[in-house]
Amino acid sequence: MTDDVEAYLASAPEPHRSTLTTMRATLAELLPHATQTIAYGVPTFKVDGKGVAGIGYSKDHCQYLPMSGSITAELADRLGDYVTSKGAVRVPKDAPLPHALVEALVGARLAEIARGRG
Secondary structure (H helix, E strand, C coil): CHHHHHHHHHHCCCCHHHHHHHHHHHHHHHCCCCEEEEECCEEEEEECCEEEEEEEECCCEEEEECCCCCHHHHCCCCCCCCCEECCEEEEECCCCCCHHHHHHHHHHHHHHHHCCCC
């Protein structure tokens, strides 16, 4: 399925592609045993079959998808510089999320999964 992820990234215009590629590399570092696939139409990292993080793009921005409806609220104090919804963080098309923030988002989702939620 990594070929599908590669095709998705190749279809992204610049600077979106560079932003997504950077976030993908961060996620691959944080989740070395995750499966990379396409879910909900976007590249998604799954651990033991459960979605941990997704990345995607729209015309004017990129997005980080925490694969949970509660993570953005849980980390609201750290996400104040970003537009968020229940299931997404809007990322500037030319500025990937900082490594430490991605690490916090991934950690919160993995903790949620460990608690049996999701």
